[in-house]
Amino acid sequence: LEPFRAWDGKDYERLAVLVKAKGKCTTDHISPAGPWLKYRGHLDKISDNMFLGAVNAFTGEAGKGLDVLSNDRGVNLSKIARHYKQEGLGWVAVGDENYGEGSSREHAAMEPRYLGGKAVIARSFARIHETNLKKQGMLPLTFANPKDYEKIRETDRISILGLNDLAPGKAVRVVLHHADGKDETIECRHSYSAEQISWFKAGSALNYMKKK
Secondary structure, three states, X not given: OOOOOOOOOOOEEEEEEEEEEOOOOOHHHHOOOHHHHHHOOOXXXXXXXXXXXXXXXXXXXXXXXXXXXXXXXXXXXHHHHHHHHHOOOOEEEEEOOOEOOOOOOOHHHHHHHXXXXXXXXXXXXXXXXXXXXXXXXXXXXXXXXXXXXXXXXXXOEEEEEXXXXXXXXXXXXXXXXXXXXXXXXXXXXXXXXXXXXXHHHXXXXXXXXXXX
């Protein structure tokens, strides 16, 4: 495996929405166990299970969504993520309350990162999963106003701005670019410490440790 790439110093502009998870989304919804565990030493293969159990808020269907590049519906979310990654399109996942509860399964953070995910924006996080996302170089953000979860539309593009000024306790500006041409700006929060911000900039906690 190659190390995850370091952050390039640029804001995240016009990311696609891969999935908006509705209700409970545990680490087993994000990276199901069972027969998949035989692939846990093979990140590329096990990533095919990504979000198989996540209920898509736009359709009520688990594990499938809309590929906004091809306009195909009912496609496995991992397949859509691979398509976006191939085309150089970053994406975000949107979560509900206590996103990532359950086991401390690190694959639930590694797989989204491996398949081109940039951020997870949720109403709230389970603490261990939030930390695991940070360790893998993903950007976990929470809605300052939990009702803003409802504003996310299936075909939105999302920009996360001001990342050069990311600092402990400082809010992050997020712009929702709707398909009708209208933009909405919302505020998101994070729980990064100064050292954890260094993980993000290095691309992962492991990259940061290697540099030190």
